[in-house]
Amino acid sequence: MEFRLSPGGSINGEARVPGDKSMSHRSIMLGALAEGTSRVTGFLEGEDALATLAAFRAMGVDIQRHGAGEVVVNGVGLHGLKAPAQPLDLGNAGTGMRLMAGLLAGQPFDSTLTGDASLCSRPMGRVITPLELMGAHIESSEGGRPPLHISGGRRLQGIHYDLPMASAQVKSCVLLAGLYAEGRTSVTEPAPTRDHTERMLRGFGYEVLREGEVISLEGGGTLKACNIDVPGDISSAAFFLVAASIAPGSDVLLNHVGINPTRVGVINILQAMGADITLKNQREVGGEPVADIHVRHAPLHGIEIPEDQVPLAIDEFPALFIAAACAEGRTVLRGAEELRVKESDRIAAMAEGLTTLGITNEVLEDGIVIDGGTLGGGKIRTFMDHRIAMAFAIAALRAQEEILVLDCDHVATSFPGFDALARGLGLQITVQREEA
Template identity: 50%
Template structure:
């Protein structure tokens, strides 16, 4: 099996997608002017910008990565004149629904064919319990969603599955409730929303796996620089870790503890991954990531670890394909309802490439090291993370693989193919 002979240099990843979405939404709810630097100008995040503009928010683009938001306060939104199109962005529709559920008007949100297949019952149930009226296809579980908001009541909601999107949707609706709102998760998920709310003056209390938001009178404007996206960095971390002798630097990446599960697993597999110059920016921990490549061994990923690497599992499958032994991931049912069925998609495409692998209802296993079949054509399933993972596997193995429908990569990482070619030679 051939391999990429060298992975070296420095690669800069775009701003964090999760934080970019949240920064635009919360700045729109604040009183006064907010400035967001390092914004990710990708298809998904621009859908959130479009949603806020449809609600009457004054947003100005100083540059593709810097946005000024002149918020009129939590109760300044106006009824949208048309249907809001969230495109392929689950974050826009799910977290945005929490804001829309509190507004005294009607909103309709739809998306592209992929988004219209994704389950929305997980937000409809708690938001309805709070007092919103939400209807949708297939017994109110699929988009488009018709949301008639209004007076909301405080609730305590126990989430059956850990999800930062669902948690954030409930918390943002809770800002408008008549009493505190508490969300309990089976395992902790990323806490970008909670950190941002605290920096804007809201009272947010974390106790174990429970978080409570107290309805504020107002939110202070936001001024922050969005760190690099660790989900985007994951593809390059995996690539460098898989190729012995590699040294790769990825500067200014957000290393929120709720997002660094991949780093922990790669280290267990034998990878040398280090955080250099750790610091804090805008309430978020940031570091420069340095990866030195060497041989990898298999690892097990238990259910409690999954929320901290849910978006990175396709990339982890690449590392598992190149590692010695059987890697197993369980408790990842959430992957079935992402932009694609990521469990089924990765098993199908890895198998087509000659990788020994299989799936469970809640996860998958991969046995490496694989001998990748050259010249094979594989599918992205319209999923940006599947597309990028398969391209990284091709680069790490040093074997040409054709990935179909890579336009979806623009939803999170415009310029990824060029960045990959720059560091993998």
């Protein structure tokens, strides 16, 4: 599937983006391990979250879908999962694989986690290392890559783990394994990362403590079923925050978006660049802060992105790179090595696309330097990365020529219906499907 985009235009109107992917994954996992029935609304019906749902069904959990993002999870308790009959295929879901590795390390049965070609090229050593320190046994392919073969019946011990990088996925993996470990499991973060796991564990009645940079829990507790309302994903909203900011005449309201303080780096960075973004109707839903986000076109200028904002915007940088390309002056990003091990090497992939469009940039080991300029057109490779595809789709709003974005099938992993929603707001996008 390819996106063909006509140059120019603006976006206007009101929309609600799909549910938060991080929270959708966790709602299924914790709902499955809780005692009782949990009801989830706003669930992201994208391929990644549905892969997690299918994996728990394969382990004997009764999960019912009622359409329009409504899911009912009949929990089996912390020790109620059953051995799956075959490997658990998580498709493109890196979050699903890293978090489930923690949960499966404490089960009495053997299991195997696998995925598509993109996921099986991503490094999992960052979760294997702490899990093995806890007593798990995990075999992987060369370089710590999937499939992961996890031995059951291992006795896990609580550990204290200093995260070598700011990663919510690694933090969550260790904490989830800690549910099955003897004693206390704690993690020290080098910088704040998204805290959906801690918030949701508390929502399910499990005590999680935070003292400074240290998050800890005791093993052997119980999760109690609860209802979860998943807000719109700020990572999906980010494309329209940037789109409205860069396109003259744009005015967009995005309803019911999660504004968790560990996720608002994209808003902070855009505002520092001069964006006109206002949070309205701020409220709390199920322990998570939510707001309607109003964004209008404003001239942007390049900045040095503060390193303390990098972990708070790690998934939004493809969109932010487009903002930088349309800004006056130079934007510098450092301290973002994590971008190299996402669904693609997002620094290299975005640099290639920006170069194709005529934007001068310099790739750094841990970031990129982008000089704002005039965007041309051309064919963009996405490297099977959903966020690369959507980023270059919105770039067309400021392009001088047509943009063709190749290999866009993976957009459905996080944003089913992206093209239709974007078209409804005014983006001149058509979908071309390859002939069989």
